[in-house]
Amino acid sequence: MAHSDVSVPGHASTPASADISITGKCNIKCRYCFYADEMAARSDLSTEDWKSVFRKLGDAKVMRVTLTGGEPFTRSDIFKLIDSVIENRMRYSVLTNGTLINEKIIEAFKTGKRRLRLDSIQISIDGSCAEVHNRSRPDSFDSAVRGLRLLKKEGFPVNVRATISRHNMEDLEAMTAFLLEDIGLPFMTNNEASPVGTGCTYKDEVALDHRDILEAGLRLEKLQKRYPGRIIAQAGPLAQLRMYREMEDARKADQLTSRWKMGSLSSCGGVFDKLAILHDGSIVPCSMLHDLTMGNLKTDDLQDMWKNSAVIRKIRDRYVFPMSDIPECANCEWVRFCNGGCPGIVQQTRRTVLLPDLRMCYRRFLKINSIKSVYDA
Amino acid sequence: MHRETAYLRNPEAVVREESENASLLFNPDTGDVLVINATGRFIWDLCAERNTMNDIIREFKENFDCLPANLVEDIDSYMSIMTEGGFIGSQ
Numbered sequence: 001m002a003h004s005d006v007s008v009p010g011h012a013s014t015p016a017s018a019d020i021s022i023t024g025k026c027n028i029k030c031r032y033c034f035y036a037d038e039m040a041a042r043s044d045l046s047t048e049d050w051k052s053v054f055r056k057l058g059d060a061k062v063m064r065v066t067l068t069g070g071e072p073f074t075r076s077d078i079f080k081l082i083d084s085v086i087e088n089r090m091r092y093s094v095l096t097n098g099t100l101i102n103e104k105i106i107e108a109f110k111t112g113k114r115r116l117r118l119d120s121i122q123i124s125i126d127g128s129c130a131e132v133h134n135r136s137r138p139d140s141f142d143s144a145v146r147g148l149r150l151l152k153k154e155g156f157p158v159n160v161r162a163t164i165s166r167h168n169m170e171d172l173e174a175m176t177a178f179l180l181e182d183i184g185l186p187f188m189t190n191n192e193a194s195p196v197g198t199g200c201t202y203k204d205e206v207a208l209d210h211r212d213i214l215e216a217g218l219r220l221e222k223l224q225k226r227y228p229g230r231i232i233a234q235a236g237p238l239a240q241l242r243m244y245r246e247m248e249d250a251r252k253a254d255q256l257t258s259r260w261k262m263g264s265l266s267s268c269g270g271v272f273d274k275l276a277i278l279h280d281g282s283i284v285p286c287s288m289l290h291d292l293t294m295g296n297l298k299t300d301d302l303q304d305m306w307k308n309s310a311v312i313r314k315i316r317d318r319y320v321f322p323m324s325d326i327p328e329c330a331n332c333e334w335v336r337f338c339n340g341g342c343p344g345i346v347q348q349t350r351r352t353v354l355l356p357d358l359r360m361c362y363r364r365f366l367k368i369n370s371i372k373s374v375y376d377a
Numbered sequence: 378m379h380r381e382t383a384y385l386r387n388p389e390a391v392v393r394e395e396s397e398n399a400s401l402l403f404n405p406d407t408g409d410v411l412v413i414n415a416t417g418r419f420i421w422d423l424c425a426e427r428n429t430m431n432d433i434i435r436e437f438k439e440n441f442d443c444l445p446a447n448l449v450e451d452i453d454s455y456m457s458i459m460t461e462g463g464f465i466g467s468q
Contacts (some may be wrong), residue, residue, distance in 0.1 A: 012393075
């Protein structure tokens with residue numbers, strides 16, 4: 001693929017950060033786990049193998065890692081892995097369901113530089129009460145909230161990600177009040193359940209359609225006014241409505257936004273400064289692109305893969321791939337302003353990265369909601 | 378900065394090559410980053426061993442033909458910023 005009038009942005013000499021699935025094991029069977037298929041298909045690396053991986057990341061001057069899973073705290077050696085991250089001069093974050101966090105783990109975090117090097121612990125909470133949360137994350141609300149309260153009480157940098165789905169659509173206001181007022185979090189983030197992994201199996205039960213996106217997005221916008229600066233979204237209904245408003249503004253002003261490269265498959269810039277490692281050591285451009293393997297850190301050279309892998313180069317090239325070259329988009333009045341959505345979702349749902357995510361399509365969104373502009377809603 | 382004070386890198390700090398003319402210093406204990414140019418990088422490399430500011434000024438003069446008139450101020454400024462960010466320390 002080559003387009004003479006545009007150039008792919010330069011990428012960092014080595015990845016600045018990495019998302020690392022340290023285990024494929026989890027103590028909960030969530031209804032929309034994008035990683036569920038991979039968890040069963042691959043085996044966990046040993047402690048020593050992970051130490052070797054962290055040495056390689058340190059040698060490559062990676063600055064930050066995010067430890068995820070599966071559920072990271074199912075690994076009894078998690079603090080050995082965290083100490084290896086620290087020894088190799090990196091900072092770290094943890095993504096967890098929170099259910100296994102107890103006083104013993106809190107104490108363990110206080111040893112050495114474990115707390116000093118911790119950027120954040122993110123816990124997934126999907127409702128204001130057990131009835132709502134447990135629809136998506138069975139039998140886990142009480143223990144997750146207990147873990148959250150423990151971390152908050154001890155002053156850890158804890159935050160919450162709420163995944164918006166049909167399970168908690170009616171609970172957005174109560175959930176936000178619970179997290180920001182009752183628990184007292186400074187802010188919360190949200191995204192949405194994707195129709196991949198178990199989210200594909202339970203698609204009709206959890207995945208939002210365009211009508212749901214509009215309703216949830218508008219309600220979240222109202223909540224943003226009630227809690228200024230405290231509801232953050234890089235994906236999901238709130239982010240989607242924000243993007244549509246930017247598209248409308250750009251078209252009206254005839255001026256393209258600088259937030260993404262309008263008219264190209266440019267929604268994701270992650271592959272220019274980060275990558276992901278699966279629990280068997282496989283390197284992929286992003287954990288959502290877990291079937292596009294670039295190599296394995298047990299045997300392959302990280303920097304060579306980062307620079308030369310055809311897989312990651314293809315995803316980077318996508319950034320300047322004109323959407324007008326895509327037949328289904330070529331005649332759309334919004335093609336100059338669109339970005340095509342998440343390549344991970346497209347890969348999982350359409351088995352290619354060179355098409356748009358139809359769930360993000362503004363033309364469809366308007367048609368299904370019977371409106372002419374997101375501003376009319 | 379005191380000219381006879383010896384400076385040394387924080388062994389935990391990391392330097393990343395970001396482009397031909399820019400490097401990035403990262404202090405993992407604080408999360409602070411500092412983008413440095415070729416002058417800053419030369420100072421950083423010299424701080425791999427104990428060097429005073431006078432040593433560093435001398436190294437610049439021995440290694441470069443064309444030096445700016447405000448070289449000492451430049452070096453002083455860089456070393457202040459690097460010290461404040463915990464990238465180098467004094468002894």
